[in-house]
Amino acid sequence: MTPRADVAITGVGVVTAAVIGDSAALGAFLGAPSPPSGPALSPGAVATLIDPTEARRLSRVCQLTIAAARLALRESRLDPAAGLGLVIGTEFGDLASTHDFADGFLARGPAGLSALLFPNTVMNTMVATTAIAVGAREMALTLNAPTVAGELAVARGAAAVASGRVPAVLAGGVDELDSVVERELAHLGLGGERRGDGAAFVVLESREAARARGATVLGEVSAAAWRALPARPWGVGRMRRSRAIDAALRAAGARPADVSWVYASASGDEPRDRWEADVLGAALGTRAPVSSLGRLLARHAGLGALRVAAAAWTARSGLLPIVNGTTRLERVPPRRGLVHGLARGGAHVALVVDAA
Amino acid sequence: MSRVVVTGLGAASPFGAGIVAYWKGLSGGVCAIRELTLIDTQSFRCRIGAEVSGPLAGSARRTRADRLAIGAAAEALADAGLGARDRRSAAVVVGAVGGGMLEAEAWYWHGAGDPRPASLRGVLPCAQAEALASRFRIGGPRHTVVTACSSGAVALSEAAALIADGVVDVALAGGVDSITRICFMGFNALKLLDPTPCRPFDRERRGMSIGEGAGFVVLESEAHARGRHARVYATLAGYGTTTDAYHVTAPDPDGDGMVRAMRAALGHAGAAPHEVQYANAHGTGTPQNDRIEARALARVFGEGGLLVSSSKSMIGHTMAAAGSLEAIATVLALEHGVVPPTASLTTPDPDVPFDCVPHASRPAALTCAISNSFGFGGQNVTLLFRRGVA
Numbered sequence: 001m002t003p004r005a006d007v008a009i010t011g012v013g014v015v016t017a018a019v020i021g022d023s024a025a026l027g028a029f030l031g032a033p034s035p036p037s038g039p040a041l042s043p044g045a046v047a048t049l050i051d052p053t054e055a056r057r058l059s060r061v062c063q064l065t066i067a068a069a070r071l072a073l074r075e076s077r078l079d080p081a082a083g084l085g086l087v088i089g090t091e092f093g094d095l096a097s098t099h100d101f102a103d104g105f106l107a108r109g110p111a112g113l114s115a116l117l118f119p120n121t122v123m124n125t126m127v128a129t130t131a132i133a134v135g136a137r138e139m140a141l142t143l144n145a146p147t148v149a150g151e152l153a154v155a156r157g158a159a160a161v162a163s164g165r166v167p168a169v170l171a172g173g174v175d176e177l178d179s180v181v182e183r184e185l186a187h188l189g190l191g192g193e194r195r196g197d198g199a200a201f202v203v204l205e206s207r208e209a210a211r212a213r214g215a216t217v218l219g220e221v222s223a224a225a226w227r228a229l230p231a232r233p234w235g236v237g238r239m240r241r242s243r244a245i246d247a248a249l250r251a252a253g254a255r256p257a258d259v260s261w262v263y264a265s266a267s268g269d270e271p272r273d274r275w276e277a278d279v280l281g282a283a284l285g286t287r288a289p290v291s292s293l294g295r296l297l298a299r300h301a302g303l304g305a306l307r308v309a310a311a312a313w314t315a316r317s318g319l320l321p322i323v324n325g326t327t328r329l330e331r332v333p334p335r336r337g338l339v340h341g342l343a344r345g346g347a348h349v350a351l352v353v354d355a356a
Numbered sequence: 357m358s359r360v361v362v363t364g365l366g367a368a369s370p371f372g373a374g375i376v377a378y379w380k381g382l383s384g385g386v387c388a389i390r391e392l393t394l395i396d397t398q399s400f401r402c403r404i405g406a407e408v409s410g411p412l413a414g415s416a417r418r419t420r421a422d423r424l425a426i427g428a429a430a431e432a433l434a435d436a437g438l439g440a441r442d443r444r445s446a447a448v449v450v451g452a453v454g455g456g457m458l459e460a461e462a463w464y465w466h467g468a469g470d471p472r473p474a475s476l477r478g479v480l481p482c483a484q485a486e487a488l489a490s491r492f493r494i495g496g497p498r499h500t501v502v503t504a505c506s507s508g509a510v511a512l513s514e515a516a517a518l519i520a521d522g523v524v525d526v527a528l529a530g531g532v533d534s535i536t537r538i539c540f541m542g543f544n545a546l547k548l549l550d551p552t553p554c555r556p557f558d559r560e561r562r563g564m565s566i567g568e569g570a571g572f573v574v575l576e577s578e579a580h581a582r583g584r585h586a587r588v589y590a591t592l593a594g595y596g597t598t599t600d601a602y603h604v605t606a607p608d609p610d611g612d613g614m615v616r617a618m619r620a621a622l623g624h625a626g627a628a629p630h631e632v633q634y635a636n637a638h639g640t641g642t643p644q645n646d647r648i649e650a651r652a653l654a655r656v657f658g659e660g661g662l663l664v665s666s667s668k669s670m671i672g673h674t675m676a677a678a679g680s681l682e683a684i685a686t687v688l689a690l691e692h693g694v695v696p697p698t699a700s701l702t703t704p705d706p707d708v709p710f711d712c713v714p715h716a717s718r719p720a721a722l723t724c725a726i727s728n729s730f731g732f733g734g735q736n737v738t739l740l741f742r743r744g745v746a
Contacts, residue, residue: 002523086599092480093502098538102464105541110399118542119604119732122453123481123502128733131601137613140599140735141510142502144452144482152499163521188477225523228448228498233486234477243495247523345486347498 002225002247005162008210008217008356009202011076012309013068013172015049016198017041018297022075023218026306027313031329033321039196039298040177058129061094065126065174066133068199068302073134076203076215078168080135085166086127087141087157089149089173089301092181093123099180126174138166146234147265147272147343148226149173150304154202155224155349161204168209172201173301188234190344193268196298200306217356219312222336223251224351229279231346236271240282245340248350249283256284259352260333261320263307265341267294276342284338289320289330296323304341304349311339311353358525359593360516361745363586364436364574365684366428366530370406370567370671373413373427375435378681379688382670382696383717389553389565389672394420394458395537402549405535406567406672414491419456419478420534421570422487424677428570429488429528436574436586438526440493447497447524448489449515451507451531452481453676454539461537481676484532496524502676504731505638507531508571509679509739513595515575525580530572533675540566546605554641554673556666556698557650557712559705564640567672571680573687578745590687590741593724594627596620600734607645607734611652617736618656618726625740627724629657632740634695634725636686639666640673649728650708659709663720666712669699679729683739686727690743695720 012023017036019029041064047055049067058066065088078084097120104112119125124142131140139160143153150173157171176197185191210217225247231237249256262280266273273292280290293310294303314320318334321327335355342348367374370388371381381388389406397403412420413427433443456478478487482500489498497518503510508531515529533539543549543566550563581588598620600613607614622629635657638649653664667685668674674681689695694717701714723746727739 003521101542102461102538105537106465110541110544113541113545115542115545115547118538118545121538121542122504122732124504124731124733124735125604127503127599127735128604131599131733132603135601137599137601137616139597140503140733141514144480144500144502145498146480146482146486156499159517159521159523163517165517226497226499228489228495230490230493230495232490233483346489347486 002251003162004251005158005221005223006207007158007161007204007221008207009219009312010205010210010215010217011072011203013071013201014306015064015068016297017196022071026309030310030313030321033296033327035296041198059094059097059120061174061176062126062129064199065130068201069130069134069170072170072201072203078203083138083167084136085138085160085169086131086136087153087169087171088127089143089153089304091146091149091175091301092178094120094125095178097121145343145347146345148304148341148347148349149301151339151341151349152226154305154308155226155351157204158221158224161206168205170201171204172305174199175300192270194298196300198300198302200302202305202309219315219356220354222352222354223248226349229346229348233345236275236344237346240278242279242283242348244348244350245283248352252352254352258336259284259288259338261314261337262288262290263311263339264290264292265294266292267299272344279342280340289322289332291320292323296327307339308351311337315353315355358520358522358577359591360519360575361578361581361591362573362589362687363576363581364432366431366572367681367684368408368424368427368570369681370408370569372410374431382667382685383694385697385699385716387553387670387699394535395540400544402544402551405565407535408569419459421456421484421532422478424534424570425484425488425532426491429572432572432574433492438574442526443493444495446494447515447518447527448485448494449511449527449529450485450500451511451676451679452484452500453502453504453507454533454536455479455481455483457536457538458534494528503735504733505675506679506729506731506735506737507676509683509729509737510597512680512683512739513597513737516592516595519575519577525577527575528572529575530680531676532570533568533677535566535568548642550641553700554668555700556639556641556669557646557705557708558701559703561641561643563642565672567674569674569677569681571677571684588745590690590743591746593742594621594625594740596738598736602734605732607648607730609648611648613734613736614649614652614730615655617738621726621738621740627740631724632662632726633722634663634689636682636727637664637666638728638730639668647707654709663695664710664712665696665698683727686725686741690722690725690741693719693721
């Protein structure tokens with residue numbers, strides 16, 4: 001049985017085309033949500049977030065990761081030396097460096113191979129560089145998953161804190177736009193959704209530890225669960241009963257009626273979005289309003305963690321951004337909501353988020 | 357917390373398909389590192405590696421990594437005797453790095469033009485977990501971990517955590533990687549490959565040899581295994597995962613992260629250093645890694661405090677599969693009471709103060725052993741196994 005988590009969120013860091021900053025910046029954006037001018041962060045925006053040495057040395061996706069991780073850590077005022085883990089979800093990793101590495105060989109043979117680029121072809125390069133940048137020396141994981149990598153990272157991080165394996169975790173996601181990916185997803189018939197790039201992180205620690213050090217608790221992950229529904233890889237299934245939602249609600253000691261609102265992963269992949277709507281409907285009924293930030297912000301792995309941070313904001317403010325053609329704010333009962341992600345292939349994640 | 361036991365083993369190794377072939381090769385001290393055939397190695401200084409030979413499981417439309425994973429996972433599930441009901445709620449945790457990159461490279465190398473192979477769908481590391489869940493109808497938690505060369509071992513520790521926390525009773529866990537051009541070329545670019553078969557812990561060692569394969573285990577809570585009268589190979593009594601936070605490719609020269617991982621595994625298992633009789637080392641064969649690992653082992657266990665050997669001397673560095681294949685080697689060493697050798701070790705390095713079991717395997721009444729795995733980015737994992745249910 002999935003155990004209760006009771007994990008505090010004490011820091012938020014978001015680096016996306018629509019919003020850059022900590023929980024206050026995210027709250028300001030969510031309070032007056034508007035679509036970004038484009039799906040990708042401008043090069044100038046990225047350059048302002050890290051020091052020039054890092055800008056020269058690190059790939060763009062690593063820069064995004066480090067910038068968002070530092071923002072979250074700064075807000076939490078947590079000392080990494082006390083024991084900090086790192087869990088990063090990503091769908092495509094540092095694919096740009098992988099292209100560059102391969103292109104070097106294709107252009108010049110073995111002489112064109114870059115020893116500096118090679119480590120970036122391994123998907124854990126963002127973890128490796130961020131661990132160094134922020135001094136995270138405990139467990140460090142890169143989780144690769146379609147669609148739900150970011151929320152999966154937060155769920156896994158919350159579980160690690162809840163079990164006492166690590167005192168605190170920086171958990172989140174990152175991805176960047178890649179022209180080859182866009183072209184191939186379109187070829188696979190998966191080009192319908194809006195894809196963006198960026199990174200988002202939350203700092204997770206036990207409620208007691210956060211209170212003991214006087215940290216501001218922005219919200220709580222009361223329970224987190226991840227399971228798989230039957231579906232072929234890249235396919236959309238038919239089963240509606242979500243064992244992840246069941247397990248998360250059970251662990252939180254909550255009934256479906258206790259969930260006042262939902263942040264879903266819908267982002268314009270219509271078959272998958274319909275499946276998720278069916279799953280949510282079967283688990284919770286149609287009473288709880290659903291926010292689909294992916295339709296506004298475009299989807300990337302960072303969005304999973306961003307939605308967890310947004311859920312903490314909704315739990316505090318009682319406001320939920322509804323994206324449905326137009327974007328508006330709806331007043332909802334605060335306190336308890338659900339963050340949900342469902343991927344083609346059936347992986348799905350559910351997190352119960354409460355006010356502090 | 358539930359105790360976690362190993363009830364099923366499966367391998368697709370450079371010795372061929374299956375655990376029997378794997379153990380026969382390891383215990384026989386056979387080196388499976390040969391001329392590479394899967395990729396073009398012309399114009400490279402090193403042209404060898406350890407490929408999985410023989411027919412692969414699954415459809416030829418799948419990626420090579422998918423097929424390696426399916427073969428090893430099918431064996432582990434059958435070995436454990438898991439029924440459909442257990443599989444429905446089981447977790448699947450896969451350590452992967454290259455995913456279906458071998459096939460993607462072949463396509464990209466030719467200008468990324470049409471026709472696109474169907475196997476391009478399997479290019480990401482998560483493809484193998486998706487394929488296993490779909491093929492074997494595994495419906496519990498599913499995740500893919502990428503911690504570079506320690507991925508396979510991290511998959512086991514992640515699965516064990518899910519069981520210990522009570523999330524699931526059963527998990528299929530392991531690592532998989534096929535040889536890829538990018539991996540081969542990258543290690544060439546870093547000048548880390550030995551043009552002859554690697555010689556871990558040898559004074560004359562010159563680097564590593566790449567390999568490929570898949571290793572999967574079935575992990576269960578002890579209560580669940582007892583309830584269905586399953587055969588128990590070993591107990592995964594402890595594990596430790598740490599990060600150096602030092603350098604993207606080089607390990608911390610003091611081996612602090614490695615030491616912390618080994619001590620965390622001991623602490624988690626409630627084991628004293630003197631209880632551990634054997635370490636299946638990460639042992640890549642690079643001058644720096646072997647020296648630092650030996651130093652870290654000595655700090656934790658004392659010089660000469662245990663037997664040490666490297667499976668990579670026989671199967672090369674199988675990347676994401678290394679951690680799980682070597683964990684299986686450790687379990688089999690406990691099961692058979694035999695320490696597999698460091699096959700190519702002829703001139704022991706005086707900086708390695710351990711008996712590294714040169715050339716031939718050695719009988720030893722083992723009850724407790726560790727398997728070390730260290731990856732790029734300073735991603736360290738130590739798994740601690742006890743024989744049987746302990």
